[in-house]
Amino acid sequence: MNDLTPPAPAAGCSATPVLKERGQHEVFCGLTGIIWLHRKMQDAFFLVIGSRTCAHLLQSAAGVMIFAEPRFGTAILEESDLAGLADAHEELDREVSKLLSRRSDIRQLFLVGSCPSEVIKLDLARAAERLTQKHAPHVRVLNYSGSGIETTFTQGEDACLAAMVPVLPETDRRQLMLVGALPDVVEDQMLDLVRGMGIEDVCVLPAPRAEAEMGVGENTVYALTQPFLGDTHAALTRRGARHLPAPFPFGEEGTTAWLQAIAREFDVPQERFEAVTAAPRARARKAVARAAQPLDGKSVFFFPDSQLELPLARFLTRECGMQAVEVGAPFIHSTLMRDELALLPDGQVISEGQHVDKQLDRCRAASPDLTVCGLGLANPLEAEGLTTKWAIELVFTPVHFYEQAGDLASLFARPVRRKDLLQLEAAE
Numbered sequence: 068m069n070d071l072t073p074p075a076p077a078a079g080c081s082a083t084p085v086l087k088e089r090g091q092h093e094v095f096c097g098l099t100g101i102i103w104l105h106r107k108m109q110d111a112f113f114l115v116i117g118s119r120t121c122a123h124l125l126q127s128a129a130g131v132m133i134f135a136e137p138r139f140g141t142a143i144l145e146e147s148d149l150a151g152l153a154d155a156h157e158e159l160d161r162e163v164s165k166l167l168s169r170r171s172d173i174r175q176l177f178l179v180g181s182c183p184s185e186v187i188k189l190d191l192a193r194a195a196e197r198l199t200q201k202h203a204p205h206v207r208v209l210n211y212s213g214s215g216i217e218t219t220f221t222q223g224e225d226a227c228l229a230a231m232v233p234v235l236p237e238t239d240r241r242q243l244m245l246v247g248a249l250p251d252v253v254e255d256q257m258l259d260l261v262r263g264m265g266i267e268d269v270c271v272l273p274a275p276r277a278e279a280e281m282g283v284g285e286n287t288v289y290a291l292t293q294p295f296l297g298d299t300h301a302a303l304t305r306r307g308a309r310h311l312p313a314p315f316p317f318g319e320e321g322t323t324a325w326l327q328a329i330a331r332e333f334d335v336p337q338e339r340f341e342a343v344t345a346a347p348r349a350r351a352r353k354a355v356a357r358a359a360q361p362l363d364g365k366s367v368f369f370f371p372d373s374q375l376e377l378p379l380a381r382f383l384t385r386e387c388g389m390q391a392v393e394v395g396a397p398f399i400h401s402t403l404m405r406d407e408l409a410l411l412p413d414g415q416v417i418s419e420g421q422h423v424d425k426q427l428d429r430c431r432a433a434s435p436d437l438t439v440c441g442l443g444l445a446n447p448l449e450a451e452g453l454t455t456k457w458a459i460e461l462v463f464t465p466v467h468f469y470e471q472a473g474d475l476a477s478l479f480a481r482p483v484r485r486k487d488l489l490q491l492e493a494a495e
């Protein structure tokens with residue numbers, strides 16, 4: 068679609084019944100988000116109030132980063148805390164004071180809840196309030212939960228950003244807020260595209276530094292770059308900001324539709340939109356066509372994991388020639404997913420939540436060419452002869468917007484091509 072008139076309502080999967088499943092599920096916890104959030108927010112510190120298991124998860128997931136000047140750590144809850152024998156609040160205050168006296172560069176401190184802190188019902192909201200009073204104005208203390216109880220790993224970012232929204236200053240500026248943590252190079256491309264359309268008053272949540280001039284109010288409109296930001300969406304709406312609904316900026320089509328929603332809101336002339344997007348769109352189409360060759364005509368099965376499943380299924384089916392067998396998502400946010408569901412071709416199972424055994428049975432029966440799943444399922448499925456892609460890689464790799472569209476297709480194409488080559492060799 069080339070013009071900026073609102074798209075005609077499409078049906079796609081909008082009316083497809085969703086298979087709702089509740090049972091054992093296989094996901095990472097929200098602490099994982101700290102790995103990419105601490106790189107974006109350069110004066111923030113993430114203090115996980117958790118067990119040694121949480122500390123190990125952070126250290127192994129963050130890998131080499133812990134040897135750099137760290138912007139995250141763990142206040143370990145000992146057995147005496149868990150048994151209610153010690154005053155965890157007093158200990159926490161002591162730990163925070165020690166940390167802040169050592170690190171004057173910290174301007175935002177996030178107290179991050181975990182499974183153990185939730186189990187003992189440690190009130191981190193109260194702790195954050197108390198510690199803000201103690202350490203203001205130099206440091207603002209906020210809290211959110213990264214617990215793995217009934218959540219999925221991308222919810223950590225959502226909870227973190229949602230915690231920041233209530234403390235943003237009020238503004239009546241007419242502005243565009245772009246919401247979601249993206250790698251710097253991708254964020255720069257996004258800002259170039261938006262500013263190229265003549266929209267100057269633009270801010271990004273999360274900002275690199277606490278003092279960044281950013282407010283929110285009734286004249287703020289916002290576009291989400293990540294599909295898992297449901298709580299942040301609700302928090303921004305409560306502050307009076309207005310959401311610009313759109314498909315998410317994955318692939319050429321999603322990026323164009325996402326930019327069109329912004330262009331319509333800001334009355335960007337059609338010619339200007341074309342001038343800004345024509346060249347990168349052409350590059351994206353070409354790169355996807357080249358990278359997606361091994362995917363053409365192949366089938367894909369998504370286990371619920373990252374909450375990127377529906378937008379990625381839309382990209383793979385509409386731009387890469389794949390057929391989806393099942394698209395499983397941990398949660399389906401009806402407002403945020405409306406445009407994705409309208410574009411997704413009908414014909415696959417759409418499931419929400421997980422009953423992992425039943426879903427594994429469906430996957431084995433379908434024997435898809437590619438299965439997108441969490442780390443815990445990938446190895447056993449590979450051992451059974453299925454080709455897999457780790458969903459978490461899609462969150463750690465730059466995949467948004469035009470210049471990454473070819474890389475996004477390549478991420479899926481690589482395991483399929485490897486399987487094709489192995490089969491060829493075996494046949495010779």
Ligand code: SF4
Pocket residue numbers: 096097098117118120121122124180181182183213214215216
């Ligand atoms: S928050 Fe829960 S799931 Fe995550 S590492 Fe800690 S104990 Fe494990």
